[in-house]
Amino acid sequence: MQLYKEQQIKIYNSLTGKKETFKPIEEGYVGMYVCGPTVYSNVHLGNVRTFMSFDMVFRYLKHLGYKVRYVRNITDAGHLENDADTGEDKITKKARLEQIEPMEVVQQYTVDFHNILNTFNFLPPSIEPTATGHIIEQIELISKIIENGFAYEVNGSVYFDVHKFNETNQYGELSKRNLEDLIHNTRELDGQSDKKNPQDFALWKKAEPQHIMRWPSPWSDGFPGWHLECTAMSTKYLGDQFDIHGGGMDLKFPHHECEIAQNQAAKGKSPVNYWMHANMLQLNGQRMSKSTGNTVNPSELLSGNNKFFSKAYSPSVIRFFVAQSSYRSVLDLTDEGLLASEKGFNRLMEAVGLLDGLKTSETSTFDVFAWKQKCYDAMNDDFNSPILIAHLFEAAKNINQVKEGKEHISEADLQTLKDTINGFVFDVLGLVNNTNNNSGTDKLAGAVDVLIKLRQEARANKDFALSDKIRDELAEIGIQLKDGKDGTTFSVN
Numbered sequence: 001m002q003l004y005k006e007q008q009i010k011i012y013n014s015l016t017g018k019k020e021t022f023k024p025i026e027e028g029y030v031g032m033y034v035c036g037p038t039v040y041s042n043v044h045l046g047n048v049r050t051f052m053s054f055d056m057v058f059r060y061l062k063h064l065g066y067k068v069r070y071v072r073n074i075t076d077a078g079h080l081e082n083d084a085d086t087g088e089d090k091i092t093k094k095a096r097l098e099q100i101e102p103m104e105v106v107q108q109y110t111v112d113f114h115n116i117l118n119t120f121n122f123l124p125p126s127i128e129p130t131a132t133g134h135i136i137e138q139i140e141l142i143s144k145i146i147e148n149g150f151a152y153e154v155n156g157s158v159y160f161d162v163h164k165f166n167e168t169n170q171y172g173e174l175s176k177r178n179l180e181d182l183i184h185n186t187r188e189l190d191g192q193s194d195k196k197n198p199q200d201f202a203l204w205k206k207a208e209p210q211h212i213m214r215w216p217s218p219w220s221d222g223f224p225g226w227h228l229e230c231t232a233m234s235t236k237y238l239g240d241q242f243d244i245h246g247g248g249m250d251l252k253f254p255h256h257e258c259e260i261a262q263n264q265a266a267k268g269k270s271p272v273n274y275w276m277h278a279n280m281l282q283l284n285g286q287r288m289s290k291s292t293g294n295t296v297n298p299s300e301l302l303s304g305n306n307k308f309f310s311k312a313y314s315p316s317v318i319r320f321f322v323a324q325s326s327y328r329s330v331l332d333l334t335d336e337g338l339l340a341s342e343k344g345f346n347r348l349m350e351a352v353g354l355l356d357g358l359k360t361s362e363t364s365t366f367d368v369f370a371w372k373q374k375c376y377d378a379m380n381d382d383f384n385s386p387i388l389i390a391h392l393f394e395a396a397k398n399i400n401q402v403k404e405g406k407e408h409i410s411e412a413d414l415q416t417l418k419d420t421i422n423g424f425v426f427d428v429l430g431l432v433n434n435t436n437n438n439s440g441t442d443k444l445a446g447a448v449d450v451l452i453k454l455r456q457e458a459r460a461n462k463d464f465a466l467s468d469k470i471r472d473e474l475a476e477i478g479i480q481l482k483d484g485k486d487g488t489t490f491s492v493n
């Protein structure tokens with residue numbers, strides 16, 4: 001169904017700072033590129049949020065009937081430790097520390113990334129290219145940029161000439177910076193760099209003798225710059241100009257800014273019509289950071305084995321929680337927030353579970369068509385999933401009232417209601433209903449609750465031997481009890 005002919009999406013374009021009517025380059029088709037992970041460690045929960053936002057965008061575009069080519073890359077070479085083109089390649093460093101091949105690092109964390117995304121019910125992208133699989137394309141791109149006069153070679157490395165580029169183009173357009181400010185704010189690196197100017201960035205780096213990941217090129221045996229690989233892979237599969245480019249907010253500068261500059265320099269075109277950026281994920285009001293310990297990884301959140309949360313949360317509850325905020329807002333991950341989302345999710349699933357058994361009447365007491373369009377309006381407004389969810393709750397209320405006989409619904413309206421709810425809840429939001437068909441899990445939870453109550457009674461009677469026995473024997477079969485200020489919860493390992 002070509003719903004896109006009836007539904008007009010507006011996208012907040014980071015390039016213009018405005019919500020703009022979405023008009024793909026070719027009617028009915030959408031090309032979308034999202035910067036994927038650098039596979040040198042387990043995927044960060046903040047990145048999961050970013051990819052989840054674009055999974056929802058992908059799902060909604062498909063729901064509207066667009067043919068979407070969604071490209072999300074794997075960075076398996078070239079991402080250095082800091083943005084000033086210094087430091088070690090992140091993957092090489094990890095390989096050195098663990099004394100394994102860089103490609104073992106890549107394999108291990110690519111598998112981890114896919115496992116986590118599958119757990120969260122992500123749709124796979126149409127193409128998932130790797131940087132190391134596109135070295136030839138990157139070398140060609142560098143040659144073109146040199147030919148056009150926007151890059152120079154020094155000692156086997158090639159740098160993008162930002163100052164030269166800025167004479168005829170506007171460097172900093174996306175991140176709203178200008179070269180003057182950048183010059184003012186960059187510290188000189190003691191003349192150690194080969195760059196003409198500190199703002200220049202590497203397109204190709206000559207490999208030191210000990211560097212394992214290296215490829216031959218006209219300039220040296222070396223490796224490509226991180227920014228370059230995204231330009232090479234996005235344009236190879238989506239064309240020199242394509243519809244949507246997404247990524248985390250932290251990639252806007254310099255990464256995405258450099259992607260624009262490279263494409264302009266090589267092909268004389270700005271590559272992307274709509275730039276979309278997903279905002280940050282915080283933990284308890286603060287930035288997630290390994291160094292301060294304020295961090296939790298996806299598997300710890302799912303298992304409940306962490307110090308921040310009172311229990312384990314299912315992947316769908318976490319997805320629901322993420323969708324309850326706009327992708328453009330900072331999202332704060334808290335136990336209260338997740339508990340509230342879990343309640344909401346269960347309430348919604350209960351209502352969905354009632355749909356099949358509802359009795360129909362001659363007429364309806366509420367306007368299903370108007371409600372349906374409100375759902376679309378929410379998603380058409382820059383993928384406003386929290387508003388969509390508010391409308392889904394409104395429908396849940398109506399469903400309960402029909403069940404109680406306080407409202408009526410006609411057969412045709414019930415079909416529309418079912419189709420619309422199923423479409424949005426499962427296809428667009430990507431939720432999985434594991435509340436009613438997993439009654440075994442519910443019974444297990446009920447049984448453990450009985451044991452938790454018996455243990456509380458034992459403790460109240462000062463029978464600590466019995467209370468410890470209950471806890472320890474449950475732990476032996478993989479059920480961890482956790483005592484918190486609001487009572488005891490459990491997680492299953």
Ligand SMILES: [Zn+2]
Nearest residue numbers: 035036230255
């Ligand atoms: Zn990228």
